[in-house]
Amino acid sequence: MRGVITRVAAIRSSEAALLRATQLIEKGREKEALPLLARAAQKGVAEAEFRLGRVYLEGKIVPQSKQEALRWLECAAKQNHTEAQAMLAAMFVHGLSFAPQSGTTLFAAAATGGPVTRPDFERAAHWARLAAESGSPEGQAILGFLLTSGPEEMRDVDAGTEWYRRAAEAGSPQGSLGYAMAITRSNPDDAGHQLAMSHLRRAAEAGIPTAFFLLAVMSENGVGTERDLAAAAQYYREAAERGNSNGQARWGLALLEGRGVDKNPSEGESWLRRAALAGDSEAAALVGDLYARGGDLPPNYAEAAIWFTRAAELGHKGAARALGLLYLTGAGVGRDPEEAARWFRVSAEAGDRQAQADLANMLLRGAITNTEDFVRTRQWFEEAAIGGDLVAAFNYGVCLAEGVGIEQDEKQAAHWLKVAAQGVVNAQYWYGRMLMQGRGVAQDLTEGRAWITRAARAGMLDAQVALAEMLVNGRGGARDHTAAFELFSQAAAKGHVGAMFALGAMLGGGHDIPTDRTQAERWFRQAAERGHPQAQMMLGRYLARGLAGSVDRVEARLLFEKALAQGVDEVRADLAALDSSSDESAPPTQKAVNH
Template sequence: MAGLVRRVKGWVASPATKLRDARKLIAKGKLGEAFPLLGQAAQAGLAEAEFLVARCYLEGAGVPPSAPEGARWLERAATQGYTEAQSMLAALYVRGLPGADAARGGEAQALAAGRPAAALFAADEAVRPDFERAAHWARKAADAGSADGQALLAYILTSGPEAMRDLDRAEALYRKSAAADCAQGCLGSGLALLRKATTDEQMREVAGLLRRAADAGLPTAMYLLGVMTERGQGMPQDIPAAVALYRQSAERGMRSGQARYGLALMQGNGIKADLQEGESWLRRAALQGDPDSAALVGDLYARGGALPPNHAEAATWYRRAAEAGHKAASRALGLLYLTGAGVPRDPGEAARLFRAAAEAGVEQAKYDLAALVMQGEGRPEDSVRTREWFESAAESGDLVAAFNYGVCLAEGVGVERDDQAAARWLRRAADGVVNAQYWYGRLLCEGRGVPANAEEGRGWIARAAAAGMMDAQVALGEMLVSGRGGKRDHHEALGLFQKAANQGHVGAMFALGALHGGGHDVPWNRPEAQKWFRMAAERGHALAQMMLGRYLARALAGEQNIEEARFWFQQAIERGATDARGDLAALPPRPEPPDASIAGAGGGPLRSSAAAR
């Protein structure tokens, strides 16, 4: 009966009465019943009803959400001078209409809550803005005294197209809006003052304005106030309070706040450390497009911790960060492609990523790319590019660049080989770069670009060896064995080879095998020699493979294994140790397999005694 009475009443009620009844239903949460009444009042031309219908469409309250319908009804109300509609319509045009879809989450909530300027701060990026139409409606609202309209117009004059910008006018509008206690006006006024603040008093004023905006629920203000609190700007430094503000902004979807809060949890800075929770917030920020957060998540997976590293997952996050322009992530992803960790090994892709990082200013990526160029990877123009980088930096006094430029000249990378110029640059770099000491020592020993001087060359190589450079330790060890450039000292050489071998230097492993094998000023120890030859052979050293084959063929260390010797001779030949051909030919022929008919004579396959047991 009540429903019938309401319908009969609706047939005769005035538009104003329908609007009043709709408001009562809205207050009771009966949005579905309220919307038809609002629609009738709006069709009759009541501006407030048109505005409320627009809000229903934007919020999806009592009707399926539709941003275009919301905008249409807002424009009808705005045309009648309804200032709230003018402000809200301006905000929609600034943010951009999302087509036929509903207004985006935070934006729709801000609009529907009657805070149109807040929609500007509900997300990080605009979509297809129409600043001309936005400015038209914002100016009408501002002229009518709307604090929201003033904040919106100020935003357009600050962040709109260059031709529309008027920072002085914008600052005045923000101040006027803030004076009316508009949260967006407080935020805008605070940001305007922050750009030119030079005194503690001004910073305190900025903090006060941001505090008002944060207390009103603006996530951008919460985040910025957190930054000021963390740095102690305009207030005493308070890390826990800053983290609390980051959390508030993070929970409201502010990606910068999510990133800061996640990092605080990871580091235990101002809050109890929680790696799992911290990673979760960093992930949220990364998924919203924050490249720093994506790179940090990549670092977490690459390094590992309580669990082993997950390079495949690291590559996913590094790629996300790199595609968003994160320079260091490009290099990190390149290193994964270079080593084949978590992704298929692809030196070409590694070179591309190193190139992108280097061109963006990551110095180490230049050296990574140069190393690939030395290995014959990358594009032809990379040789010239890396040489130009190093030449420019070398001429400005960078000793590491001077070393790399010297290597380019010595090897003809990106430039015609020039041993004399290489020697000059390597000598300059040798005063502060260990690798340059080794290279310059080699040039002296070989007489490349400088008069041959093995004694001086040995001195430079010894300096690099003393600094721990493996190649220099091995080179000095070889000179101590031969006596080139100075005394012979096989015991000292043994120690140098041992240091380098312990760090994985394959040539040093072979040298240890040779020293222990006899004919030097150290006691013979052929089992020890065979051990080192095997270690080098298993790592692909051709001469070590040949020597291991000889030890096994002749039982030089006490054990003989002809078939294994045959295998190592074959490996050595494949790697270019042609002397192993004679050793292989000297081995007795491989025994013939048992005749199949004999094997089957017993009525079944023969089995070894071990298998029979």
């Protein structure tokens, strides 16, 4: 009997200690409350265990200790304390990084780049289910999250949605947010979208950043409400100011573009930077674009490279390609083809078609020689081509024609180039060339010229030059030197060196246009200065022989030597002729020296 009385007294004493501790906490005297709280917890009072766990988790009046918090919360949870069970579930979802005062939400991992430590979804589900079944709205919301967004093997979307609904109806802001997200994922009708909006508003009233962001997205796109850019901008601002990195990025973009708010590029860039530093890859890529474009100031490629690197390392495939282009051209960074190829590879592996083409072009030029790149590039193009991608079909055709990552197969190359030619200008040019040369198909000059004509009319420079050559020599159709001259002129104006040489050749005589050797020499010079070996030879001849009036044998010799260095062997005769003319024009004493 005495033992029972003792135990009852102990329980009453512990409960009294808890009551007194609670009163002190309400008065802001937490430090005085702590010994009383600890005494009650040590006696097994569940509410005291729960409160002591929170004290250790919050770290306000004692050094924060998540392990101590976990120990005391588990003690309370095992006594069916539903708040402790829900809090434990939240801790395990967030990898023990959850702290009640920090504003952490179920959706923080998605918004901030992930929890501090590894989540334990099994233990989270155990405690969440116990709390949910005991009627805890927080536990119901967490269970809804786990069943809709947890590991694949744990998911039961219908059950999760129902738990979210119950949590929302019980007044849980997290439940309202989760229920709204579940509704929008189920392809709802207008009424469903409106229901989602109403629950997002409830969550936003509780200050949840993700709710503001989603309200902004729906307002911007007119989903579940009238399209309202001004309202969307303000929701983005609310999300941004509450630390949501996606909201910071979109608010920054709104300020940058003046979408729903007065344009303010400086403040917009500042918000984009904040989002980028918080781990938003799209924001980092946008900042990189700002520096690369320049705007009112010259482009700052070095700064752009820093932000593109940050975005690429966060998985942004467009930024990875942009970084590759900077390394390829040496803009803002040291020119480094291997580093360019590395970033093209990263972007290409993520599915960026342009990066795949960039990598293929480097392989075709011999800028990189990695065998694996050849094979992987061909595989990308083959898979996409079979799936109906015409650009990929063109690139796959080029791989087959040139033997990139696969044994050369001109017949298959012609097939895929013809497929791609239905919608890709470059493919029309390539397929036309295949027909002209009889590569992989029976030679058909007329059909080949027709395809090249299509590409030329679409504005492709190489096709315009190729068509002009056909108009000169009559391959595949009629000659028309006037039309050829016009096409060469258009291409030369756009910097095509071969067209510059062709203009010089046509103006030099022998064609159905007026001869003008002064202009011919001018075009040969423009092409020669850009490294065209045949133009160097022709300009040398003009200067050596005075074909346009002026003679300059010294420059002629330099031009012949440049052409010879590029493999034009016929200039040997021109050099010999220069030597001979030099001997004949030298004074008698100089001739003796020469011989």
